Amino acid sequence: MITTVTLNASIDKAYRINMPLTKGTVMRVAECEDSAGGKGLNVARAIAANGEPVLATGFVGGNNGHYLCELVARDGIRERFVRVRNETRCCINVLEPGGGSTEFLEPGRPVDRAELEDMMSTLLELANQSDVVTMSGSVPVGAGTDVYQRLVRLVREAGKPVILDTSGDYLMQGIRALPTMVKPNIDEIGQLLNRKIEGIDEVVSAARELHERGVEIVVVSLGAAGAIMACDEGIFRGYAPKIQAINPVGAGDTMVGSFAVAIARGMKGSESLRFAMSCASASCLSPHTGRFDTQVADDLFKKTAVEIIA
Structure with a gap:
């Protein structure tokens, strides 16, 4: 089993309108779609799409x-959420004709110390039952900037692999607990190493340095240019096939979920990177965030290239 952690879950509402968004007017919504939101739930859908519990x-x-729990159940995903006093947030994405998108993201409403301790004890129980744990996204008020550091350390002390995908201070502090895997972009890995990263050679050097500090798998996203991965087997570069993306939102979350599947299945090095990249590409061809056709992913796997570069 793979456990996904979404501390700042939300009801995501996609509002499709038939005219450009105009400030200060009444806008009629042509179509509304609700989904269980938060990066960790996108990860969970990708794991489920791959057929893993x-x-x-x-x-x-x-x-x-x-x-939100009803929406999660509709996705065929089991849950063990910690129930808290304050209301779960909502996030709205207004989608215009021609591809324009405007998002309104509520902050996570506060959690208190008792609720955070409940989360810690719940995760410890679940980690002991899991093959891999993933942690993704922002956190609600009151959780503290060190929350991921505490949660990562808890899972690592339980002897289980953990993937951390966050940013800012949460990543800066979380990485001190040495998660099994992180997936920063170029700017984020530069922040972690306190220097500006430019060019592939510097990305490779940065990924190697972070790996040597104790992070077993470092994957640096290069967007359409692919990804760099540093791990015990070496440093690899992955090249994704050219596609006409329909919905690139959540592709990074699909990559995280697919790496969790790869770790659970015992994949190594180039095989895990190629697998995760093909799933992420397939998710870009699906209109539904976090969902993809595994047959499409299998076809893209054959067109995804990975080479060892160091």
Whole structure:
């Protein structure tokens, strides 16, 4: 089983409108789609799409929390969320004709110390039952900037692999607990190493340095240019095939979920990178975030190239 952690879950609402968004006017929504949001839940959907058993945890509260759990169940994902006093947030994405997108992201409402301790004890129980744990995204008010450091350390002390995918201070502090894998972009790995990273050679050097500091798998996203991975087997560069993306939102989350699957299945080096990249590319061809056709991923796997560069 793979456990995904989404501390700042949300009800995501996609509003499709038939005209350009105009400030200060009444806008009629032509179509509305609700989904269980938060990066960790995108990860959970990708894991489920790959056919692996997955369980989602994190914080939910109020009527929105009940509804979010219903949406998770509709996705065929089991959950063990920690119920909290405050309401789960909502996030809105207004989609215009021609591809324009405007997002309104609510902050996560506060959690208190008792609720955070409940999360710690729940995750410890789940980690002991899991093959891999993933942690993704932002956190609600009150959780503290060291929350991922505490959670990563807890899972590592349980002897289980953990993937951390976050940013800013949460990543800076979380990496001190040496997660099994991180997936920064170029700017984020530069922040971690306190220097500006430019060019592939510097990306490779940065990934190697972070790996040598004790992070077993470092994957640096290069967007359409692929990815760099540093691990015990060496340093690899992956090249994704050219595609006409339909919905690139959540492709990074699909990569995280697919790496969790690869770790659970015992894949190594180039095989795991090639597998995760092909799933991420397939997710870009699906209109639904975090979902993809595994047959499409299998076809893209054959067109995804990975070479060892160091």
